[in-house]
Amino acid sequence: MLTKVFAPAKVNLTLHVTGQRKDGYHLLDSLVAFADVGDRVSVMAADELSLDVTGPMSDGVPTDARNLVWRAAELFDQPVAITLSKHLPPASGIGGGSSDAAATLLAMSDLTGERTLPEGAAQLGADVRVCLTRQAARMSGIGEIVEPVGPLPQLHAVLANPRVEVPTPAVFKALASKTNAPMPRKLPKWQGTKQLIDWLAAQRNDLEDPAMQVAPVIVDVLAALTTLPDARLARMSGSGATCFALFASREAANGAAAALAELHPDWWVVPATLT
Ligand code: C5P
Numbered sequence: 001m002l003t004k005v006f007a008p009a010k011v012n013l014t015l016h017v018t019g020q021r022k023d024g025y026h027l028l029d030s031l032v033a034f035a036d037v038g039d040r041v042s043v044m045a046a047d048e049l050s051l052d053v054t055g056p057m058s059d060g061v062p063t064d065a066r067n068l069v070w071r072a073a074e075l076f077d078q079p080v081a082i083t084l085s086k087h088l089p090p091a092s093g094i095g096g097g098s099s100d101a102a103a104t105l106l107a108m109s110d111l112t113g114e115r116t117l118p119e120g121a122a123q124l125g126a127d128v129r130v131c132l133t134r135q136a137a138r139m140s141g142i143g144e145i146v147e148p149v150g151p152l153p154q155l156h157a158v159l160a161n162p163r164v165e166v167p168t169p170a171v172f173k174a175l176a177s178k179t180n181a182p183m184p185r186k187l188p189k190w191q192g193t194k195q196l197i198d199w200l201a202a203q204r205n206d207l208e209d210p211a212m213q214v215a216p217v218i219v220d221v222l223a224a225l226t227t228l229p230d231a232r233l234a235r236m237s238g239s240g241a242t243c244f245a246l247f248a249s250r251e252a253a254n255g256a257a258a259a260l261a262e263l264h265p266d267w268w269v270v271p272a273t274l275t
Contacts, residue, residue: 003110007103008038009088010095010131011274012237014203020178025142029182033136033274039086041103043111046081055085068101068124075118076108089268091165093238095127102131153193155274156253161242162217162267171239174210197232197246211240228256
């Protein structure tokens, strides 16, 4: 039996860094949404564990225990042949690795009938837990506290990545102020897309500045997104380098993505709907 699971891109609409624990991990307060673009994971019972990586972003993706997909499957007793179809750029702040790991856990649970997650699942990565919910959520602690926020007004976006991998630890290291204000304790009940975008505009991604120090090209990505016709807001996701711009309609996002791809044919540029 073949079990297939979609691994959506995770977008941090906000990412406030509010402190640092003694073990070095940072405390976050982040509003996370999921996109209709992503990777695909399929698993099939086999005699031994194997991983095949295909798709347009498969170059350089490890096919052994360095890959979170492998480590997620290993937590179960059932050996499987895994195929990972890679569409998201790796190490790019949209949770590719975490979302792939979460999709593998879901696929394995489906295949084996095991309903409780195996021990060690949450330790695969800080974003794995939110990626298991696959719905808009407020994420806090170091990523282990996930509170679904109910359906968000639909957001239409352009995602852009300059094909530069950004290592997350380097970005956290370059962060000057580790203690910044969280989002308001109670989040508003957004009535529509415009109200949500206006509210988001008053929030932040505290990792933008340090990520720009690590990868200066992010300055260009944000500038290019900001100047797209009808763009309402441009921000970086996670620790970068992927940035997004938000639009009032999918048509506007589609048009802007086409224009940006023409200006920067070497970048990864896709329109997406976030929920
Ligand atoms: O757990 P994950 O692989 O997503 O994190 C990668 C690195 O990012 C960690 O090793 C840590 O250096 C940093 N990190 C952090 N605080 C978090 C999440 C990640 O400092 N809440």
